[in-house]
Amino acid sequence: MNHPLDRRTFLFGSLAAAALGPSVARAAQSPEKVRLGIIGCAGQGEYNWSNVADQEFVMVCDVDLARTAKIKSQFPNAEVVQDFRRVIDRKDIDAVVVSTPDHWHAIPTVWAMESGKHVYCEKPLAHSVHEVRTVMEVARKRKRVTQMGTQIHAGANYRRVVELIRAGAIGKVKKVEVWNASRPTPGKRGPMGEIPSTLDYDMWVGPAPMVPFSSAIVPFHWRWWWEFGGGVLADLGCHYMDLPHWALDLRQPERVSATGKEMPDADNKVPGEMRVDYYYPERDGKPPVHLVWSHGVTGPRGEDGQIRNLFGYSSGILFQGEEGELLADYSRHKLLPEAKYADYQRPAPSIPDSVGHHKEWVQAILTGSPTTCMFEYSGALAETVLLGNVAYRLGREIQYDSKKGRVTNVAKSDYEPLLRRDYRGDWKLKP
Numbered sequence: 001m002n003h004p005l006d007r008r009t010f011l012f013g014s015l016a017a018a019a020l021g022p023s024v025a026r027a028a029q030s031p032e033k034v035r036l037g038i039i040g041c042a043g044q045g046e047y048n049w050s051n052v053a054d055q056e057f058v059m060v061c062d063v064d065l066a067r068t069a070k071i072k073s074q075f076p077n078a079e080v081v082q083d084f085r086r087v088i089d090r091k092d093i094d095a096v097v098v099s100t101p102d103h104w105h106a107i108p109t110v111w112a113m114e115s116g117k118h119v120y121c122e123k124p125l126a127h128s129v130h131e132v133r134t135v136m137e138v139a140r141k142r143k144r145v146t147q148m149g150t151q152i153h154a155g156a157n158y159r160r161v162v163e164l165i166r167a168g169a170i171g172k173v174k175k176v177e178v179w180n181a182s183r184p185t186p187g188k189r190g191p192m193g194e195i196p197s198t199l200d201y202d203m204w205v206g207p208a209p210m211v212p213f214s215s216a217i218v219p220f221h222w223r224w225w226w227e228f229g230g231g232v233l234a235d236l237g238c239h240y241m242d243l244p245h246w247a248l249d250l251r252q253p254e255r256v257s258a259t260g261k262e263m264p265d266a267d268n269k270v271p272g273e274m275r276v277d278y279y280y281p282e283r284d285g286k287p288p289v290h291l292v293w294s295h296g297v298t299g300p301r302g303e304d305g306q307i308r309n310l311f312g313y314s315s316g317i318l319f320q321g322e323e324g325e326l327l328a329d330y331s332r333h334k335l336l337p338e339a340k341y342a343d344y345q346r347p348a349p350s351i352p353d354s355v356g357h358h359k360e361w362v363q364a365i366l367t368g369s370p371t372t373c374m375f376e377y378s379g380a381l382a383e384t385v386l387l388g389n390v391a392y393r394l395g396r397e398i399q400y401d402s403k404k405g406r407v408t409n410v411a412k413s414d415y416e417p418l419l420r421r422d423y424r425g426d427w428k429l430k431p
Helices: 007-018 022-028 044-050 065-074 084-089 108-114 127-143 156-166 201-205 231-248 357-367 375-394 412-419
Strands: 035-039 056-061 079-081 095-098 118-122 144-147 173-180 254-261 271-280 288-295 316-321 325-328 333-338 398-401
Touching: 022 333, 035 084, 044 095, 044 118, 056 065, 056 084, 065 079, 079 084, 084 108, 095 108, 108 118, 108 127, 118 357, 127 333, 127 375, 144 201, 144 357, 144 375, 156 231, 156 325, 156 333, 173 231, 231 271, 231 288, 231 316, 231 375, 271 375, 375 398, 375 412
Parallel strands: 035 056, 035 095, 056 079, 095 118, 118 144, 173 288
Antiparallel strands: 173 316, 254 271, 254 398, 271 288, 316 325, 325 333
16 A cells, blocks of 8 residues: 655755756656666675565676675676776666675765766665765765665654654653664684685775784674674664664764673674664754663663563564653564553554565665665765764764764764774775
8 A cells, every 4th residue: 555755755865866966857757677787696695686576787806705605696798897996887877776785885886977887785884984984975976876775764663663752642742762682793703714715815805904814804804893884783783773763863972972892702703792872963953862772681681781572572672762662673663661552543654665675675776766765865974873883983972063974072083993994905985
């Protein structure tokens, strides 16, 4: 069933579609398949390309040729390469899907947009705050169709929660608790392992610092090492914090503090357990919001420091309003206290069901319709998530100027290396 767009969704979508300009208008007149380049073919990459498998695959790229077998068998006419620059150089490719480790998100995404291509990129959009801001800047300038891979955003459950919050079901929301039970995998660097003959390891490391090849990092556990990922927060923060960002129309915070515990006897120093406090300023008449992220725990901590068991939600989001609470995870939600809301008349659905997160992006390229996780929205979310790691690694609260992208209460020499990373060799963010 189709429902009318709520006003905010309609305006946001209309502005996004208008910004895409004549390239999309031309596509709307020619409803052919999108000609795709796939960068990253296995794991999450396979999930992503399988969701656009009805389009035309021109070129597929993975630094490990062993991980291209399935996509080659399904798309035998697609050219297979190990260097993503071959994809960028192809003039007959309309759009790319980037499903690499985090340290490789920004460069192909920026280069692709600069070459005129539309981009679907996995969360958290980039490895550093500076990279995220550059991705957003180029997306605005080049007016490409973009979508970040926060697939849960397309689910009906998140839409119903957003409608309830915006309808004032629990009154004004000033605090949100977000938690996830996941913990990183502890690892040891160990001696240099034998590099598989199918893997271009130098290209896999790319702009990151060179480290010895190890199965504790490649191909599955890279996200638990600062050189390549950002721990559980970078892995799952965009999925769970997406819901309060959407429902409360949040952008970047003005203050962030973080504490955590490193994993014992592990060479990878991402925190096994972590708490981040984000403080968002009042904006457009909406009250300030305090959002707490926790991972490595099965519920938020009460004032006594004890973990609250909330109806078996081992990972979830708790909106705390002046009149009640709303508890949610990916697929379910409930209003609390249950007795108070037993006879509550829910608002009529106003946010249309999604055609699918990936299909939304494809349709936008072909018809000029909007995407809901375009980089203008999802970039601010990713920037916020990564600021939690900055505060944690600095070991102190940071005050953040989101207009200028800088920390105002810490010496630049201390915070700059955590907002902007150096690249190895000749790699650079812009082509």
